[in-house]
Amino acid sequence: MIKKHLKKSLSMLLACAMALPLMLTEPASTEVMAASNVTVNLSAEKQVIRGFGGINLPAWVGDLTAAQRETAFGNGDNQLGFTILRIYVDDNKNNWYKEIATAKKAIEKGAIVFASPWNPPSEMTETFNRNGDTTAKRLRHDKYAAYAQHLNNFVTYMKSNGVDLYAISVQNEPDYAHTWTWWTAAEILDFMKNYAGSINCRVIAPESFSYVKTMSDPILNDSTALANMDILGAHTYGTSISNFAYPLFKQKGAGKELWMTEVYYPNSNNNSADLWPEALDVSYHIHSTMVEGDFQAYVWWYIRRQYGPMKEDGTISKRGYNMAHFSKFVRPGYVRVDATKNPATNVYTSAYKGDNKVVIVAINKSTSTISQNFVLQNGSATTVSSWVTDKTRNLAANSAISVSNGSFKASLPAQSVTTFVAELTGSGSTQTGTVYEAESNTTLTNATVDTSTSGFTGSGFVNFNANTGAALQWNSIYCSYDGTKNIKFRYALASDTRKLDVYANGTKVNSDVAFTATGSWLTWGEKTIQVALKSGANTLKVVTTGTEGPNIDNITVSAAQ
Numbered sequence: 001m002i003k004k005h006l007k008k009s010l011s012m013l014l015a016c017a018m019a020l021p022l023m024l025t026e027p028a029s030t031e032v033m034a035a036s037n038v039t040v041n042l043s044a045e046k047q048v049i050r051g052f053g054g055i056n057l058p059a060w061v062g063d064l065t066a067a068q069r070e071t072a073f074g075n076g077d078n079q080l081g082f083t084i085l086r087i088y089v090d091d092n093k094n095n096w097y098k099e100i101a102t103a104k105k106a107i108e109k110g111a112i113v114f115a116s117p118w119n120p121p122s123e124m125t126e127t128f129n130r131n132g133d134t135t136a137k138r139l140r141h142d143k144y145a146a147y148a149q150h151l152n153n154f155v156t157y158m159k160s161n162g163v164d165l166y167a168i169s170v171q172n173e174p175d176y177a178h179t180w181t182w183w184t185a186a187e188i189l190d191f192m193k194n195y196a197g198s199i200n201c202r203v204i205a206p207e208s209f210s211y212v213k214t215m216s217d218p219i220l221n222d223s224t225a226l227a228n229m230d231i232l233g234a235h236t237y238g239t240s241i242s243n244f245a246y247p248l249f250k251q252k253g254a255g256k257e258l259w260m261t262e263v264y265y266p267n268s269n270n271n272s273a274d275l276w277p278e279a280l281d282v283s284y285h286i287h288s289t290m291v292e293g294d295f296q297a298y299v300w301w302y303i304r305r306q307y308g309p310m311k312e313d314g315t316i317s318k319r320g321y322n323m324a325h326f327s328k329f330v331r332p333g334y335v336r337v338d339a340t341k342n343p344a345t346n347v348y349t350s351a352y353k354g355d356n357k358v359v360i361v362a363i364n365k366s367t368s369t370i371s372q373n374f375v376l377q378n379g380s381a382t383t384v385s386s387w388v389t390d391k392t393r394n395l396a397a398n399s400a401i402s403v404s405n406g407s408f409k410a411s412l413p414a415q416s417v418t419t420f421v422a423e424l425t426g427s428g429s430t431q432t433g434t435v436y437e438a439e440s441n442t443t444l445t446n447a448t449v450d451t452s453t454s455g456f457t458g459s460g461f462v463n464f465n466a467n468t469g470a471a472l473q474w475n476s477i478y479c480s481y482d483g484t485k486n487i488k489f490r491y492a493l494a495s496d497t498r499k500l501d502v503y504a505n506g507t508k509v510n511s512d513v514a515f516t517a518t519g520s521w522l523t524w525g526e527k528t529i530q531v532a533l534k535s536g537a538n539t540l541k542v543v544t545t546g547t548e549g550p551n552i553d554n555i556t557v558s559a560a561q
Helices: 010-016 066-073 093-108 142-159 187-195 213-220 223-228 248-251 279-293 318-327 425-430
Strands: 031-033 038-048 050-053 086-091 112-117 126-129 133-139 167-169 202-208 230-235 257-262 299-300 336-340 347-354 355-365 369-377 383-389 405-414 416-425 434-437 442-445 447-450 461-464 468-479 483-492 497-504 507-516 526-533 536-545 549-560
Touching: 038 050, 038 347, 038 355, 038 434, 050 318, 066 093, 086 093, 086 549, 093 133, 093 142, 112 142, 112 202, 112 257, 112 536, 133 142, 142 167, 142 187, 187 202, 187 213, 187 299, 202 213, 202 257, 213 230, 213 248, 230 434, 248 442, 279 318, 279 355, 279 416, 299 336, 318 383, 318 416, 318 507, 347 369, 355 369, 383 405, 405 416, 405 447, 442 447, 447 468, 461 468, 497 526, 507 526, 507 536, 526 536
Parallel strands: 031 369, 038 369, 050 086, 050 299, 086 112, 112 167, 167 202, 202 230, 230 257, 257 299
Antiparallel strands: 038 336, 126 133, 336 347, 347 355, 355 416, 369 405, 383 416, 434 549, 442 468, 447 461, 461 549, 468 536, 483 526, 483 549, 497 507, 497 536
């Protein structure tokens, strides 16, 4: 069976074998009290979320229509709110134009776009004997540099046509390449060490079919290859939830991102978009990637397909509404925070904060309604809004719930997913915001990442090396709406006052912002300014104006009070 029509038959068998069966009886009408509270600790931050989305592949199934682009990337009623688009790097450059229209609309709507190749140009490949298959295909070892240039050419072409790619992958599923190009782990390592550094875009690798760690371990264990990898990408076809955790990435992946770049789950049949309660496993799978795997992105296979989030007629499916419980509310730049993940049998919860809000997604896979108590720590709210999807409802709004002494109680209908959103108030609201490290996903000019003094967070801090014109730019600051944001700098400065110019999206917005001395290079202080940012992706740059500048550890972006 060809991938362009239905994901590989092997993945179907693997995923079905590991999918948890759901009872198909009608939900009971009784309400059961959950075994424990869901405690949400707003100060216990986990991973930064980049977003949710899927692939558009016009070469195989046709392009999204204008209306379908709005449905996919808009965030109004009956829209999915996707914030990531994956596109196809065709081996024939004459077909690259097919990706432009949808990619431009996605960016216009605030999404980021990344690209994956299935094959290099034919003149760069050769056949070889792979376990008896003499028609297997691989990239010729003497064409690695040419292939890196091919990827660069795609990046340049898309940028010249209004699509600034967030990242590009080296290879889609190099370990499952029956109809495309095979790579061994050693070949991926060779390319990442010796050629990926020339690619003028963030690099994703290795996009293993089933998150096979032996494909990515060599990259993590090689400092040069790791330096050239920006995002560890993985597919989770047939991957058990118990294998979502990746201790080696935790140990060595500081400053890198971890993305789930393709799946459809559960992989049951070709017309499964609206099967219920099967579709509930989509939100459960997202929950598991976020909570058990610490992934920062969740990317579906085809956006529009009869088994996908959008059906062929352009309407949102049950599977799509399950995705929307995350994608519409957990916006790029939000941070997952600690929450009780399994308060009752078949009940699963996760929580996120950003834009001075807390978002809680609760999945009830049981056949009984669950009465669940939620407790907010290190932050409070007065009311909570919620939306539910079950057998008969799709993102239906519920009545507001009052919060008392930092807690609220809600009913989770049988076989349902519910998203709760609350505006944070009081002193706890200062705990919210998204932290962006100075040394991660940034561009440095006459500045370096340093670890010479203690007290920094993340993997280091940025030290300006020049008196004038040294710059630090954060490349991916996300906002869910236009408006003024508080930008809180964590910095150290031994003496005197240093000044920086501030640029947002290429435009100078503040001149000579003064950073006063903190007393020593070991003492970290804070400086907050306000900057107007737009919905979607933003850049923020600071530039020295005559003095060397402070050491900068990170910034925290939050809603202006």
